[in-house]
Amino acid sequence: MILQALTAYYEQLLRQGKIAAPGWDGRFKVSYELRLNDAGQLVDVVDLRVSETKGKKTVIVPRELRVPAHVKRTVGIAANFLCDNSSYLLGADEKGKPDRAKQCFEACAQLHHKLLDGVDDPAAKAILAYFDSWDPAQAAEHPLLNAEWKDLTGNSNLIFGYEAPDHHHILANDAPAIQAAWQAHYGAADADAATMQCLITGKQAPAALVHPAIKGVMGAQSAGAALVSFNAPAFCSYGHEQGENAPVSEYAAFAYTTALNLLIADRNHCKRVGDTTIVCWAESAEPAYQDAFSLFLFGAEEASGIEEADVQAALKRLAAGQTVPFLEKELAPDQHFYVLGLAPNAARLSVRFFLRDTFGTFARNLQKHADALEITRPAYDNRKTLSVWALAMETVNRKERSPSPAPQLAGDLLRAVLTGGRYPATLLNGVTMRIRAEQDVTRGRAAILKAYYLRNSPTDLNKEVFTVSLNETTNVPYILGRLFSVLEAVQSDANPGINTTIKDRYFNSACATPALVFPTLLKLAQKHLQKLPDGKAVFYNKQITELAALVPESGFPARLSLPDQGKFEIGYYHQTQKRFEKKNKEE
Incomplete structure (x- = not known):
């Protein structure tokens, strides 16, 4: 389905004139032109x-030109037409292999x-005179x-140009007669391969033995990696060689790789989360859907000039399910949309996920995710939404030299x-371990x-406890979390600037084994209350009494399960944010 969707996307772009025709690479990086006269x-x-x-830097990069499609090289010698590196066009030997350089030039x-x-x-x-006379x-x-x-003999690609006697000059790939010669050759070259039924188009056509490389996936080889490949006898069957084991026509192989390379090269829409490179596209090839999806999933940047409220x-x-005018386009919820996640795997690519659905369905899932994450936020946190990357980073120790979440996560x-x-x-x-550690x-x-608990365990109790802000539930673990926050506030007011707080010493044990810790904490709180002015002491004592009264007569629980520890931590967070909210209003 991935290859079919990419091929259909290529054909849609081709109909709109936004991509190179078969046999051509519309975004090939070229550094130098070798300009020739009539004598070659x-x-x-x-x-x-x-x-x-x-x-913040300005760098010099190769220019992207439309050139004849390049072959995928392995260890053998294979020349490209009009545009290639210095070994093929100049016969340059910079690797100490003069015989090979000579063979490359002769093949070209x-x-x-x-x-x-x-x-x-x-x-x-x-061009022919050049090859006949060049030494x-x-x-x-x-x-x-x-x-x-x-520079010429580094990683640069060179292309032929021509200068007429009247000093008019063109690149060789722009000459109509040369283009026609290449197109005739490209079509005839396919006839040499075995004719099989293409798994993508369903038509009888020559099968591509080696598919073009996919470039730009983070962590993969810079020369490109393969999405489909057969490079060992163990992967072959019924006497087939390489790509014949899963026949994809030369046309379909060119189409899907060209479309995928175009998507990966699009910096505005190609995103990276961990080791996963994410590309997306609409069936109609309308880029406004990609723009909107990127904003929905990753948020609006300040430099974009788009308000977060408009995005939401x-x-x-x-x-x-409503049609939306957005970014000067009409976005329809029934438009088919695709999301592909790729990860590096040596010389190949792993598919992390491939999702296809209507744009409205993706929007509903994103809105559902945003609603589940909504929670009261500190005054200093200006982020209206939390990106996927921000969530993954919550599982990481930020003090590490290169903090990054697990790739699979x-x-x-x-x-x-x-x-x-x-x-x-x-x-x-990951989040539980970070809370315990910090x-x-x-x-x-x-x-x-x-x-997590609302989606993975949508019980009535969880819906009652896991709310956006402080709630008056009588759930015991939640109450204990609130109580711990109040006891922490008492200590903080009684001993401003204290180095080690009860949170540093007792938070983990209070969360896991309340019966062992809270009696000690309540005794400490009475000593702290004696240091406070009467008004504050009465205020805190009333809060402690009200919360302690909600604890069962049997006493504090001996142990809390992992879900109950989550309720404790949410109660602690809600009560703490409520306390700081009051301070901010007073200030």
Whole structure:
């Protein structure tokens, strides 16, 4: 289904004129032009690179051009048409392998003669004259190449250009006669492969033995990784070789990889959570759906000029099944939408998840997730929503040198958010461990506890306890959490600036074994109350008495289960935020 959806997306973009036709790569990175005259002599080396801003820095990067599709190389020699590296176009030897460099140049010359012999075009004749006259052994000493030799022979891609006698010049890939020669060759090359029924299109067509590489997935090989590949006899069956084991036509292989590379290269919509690279697209290929989805899932950045309130309003209307005017487009809830998560796996890619549904369904799941996370927030926390990455980071020790959540957790959490399914148990385990290690119930951790128990265990009691703000439930673990917060406030007012508080010493044990700890804490509180002014002492004593009265006559529980510890922590968080809320109003 992934390949079919990507192929359909490619065809939709092709109909709209937004992507290169089969046989062409519309976004290939090229650094230099080798400009030739009629005699095939090198008359100029043109730097095609451009300036680009990355963060706060301006860097020089290759220019993206439309060039003939490149072959996927392994260890063998395979030349590309018009555009390739210095070993193939110049015969340059920078790896101490002169024989191989010579073979690369000869293979490139043979390919160009095969395609351009008989083509009546001055640019084509200039290229053939160049291959007939060029001496690779003298390349490094050429006056036009010497100054740029290090850059030319690095990871740069070069392309042929042509300068006419009247000094008019074009890139060779823009010459109509050369384009026609390439298109004829590209179509004829497919006929050499075995004809099989394509699993994507259902048509009889030549099967692609090796699929083009997918580039840009974080953590994968920079040269590109494969989504579909067969590189060992153990993966083959019935005598088939490589891609023939799961036949995908050359056209479909080109289409899905071109579409996927385009999605990954789109920095505005390609997002990364942990080790997972996330791309999304609408069946109609309308980019407004991608814009809206990114805003719904990851929030609006300040520089975007979009108000968070407008984003939330649009999400609610879509979740209710209404058409929404957003970003100068009409977003329809019945539009089919796809979300794909990819992770690196050596020379291949792992699919973390692939989700397809209507845009309205995704909106409902995102709204459901946002409602589950809603909880009273501290005055200093300006975030109106918590992103998936922020939630995953709540399971991490921030004091580590390179803090990052478990890769599997980020993917599982994102899948739960988008499908409306159960949150992963690793999320609860991670948050619980951080609370025990740091004795700190942050907004993010409290929101996770609330969302996890409401979704994974939607009982009446959980709905009563896990609310947005402080509630008057009589649930004992929740009451004990509130009581602990009040006792902490008493100590803080009685001993301002104290180094070690009861939270540092007793929070974990009070949460797990209340019967062993609370009698001691209540005795300490009486001593702290004696240090306070009468008004404050009466105020705190009344709170302690009211909460303690809600504890059963049998006494404090000996132990609290993990869900009850979650209720304790939520009670503590709610009571603490209520206390600080009053202080902020007084200030």
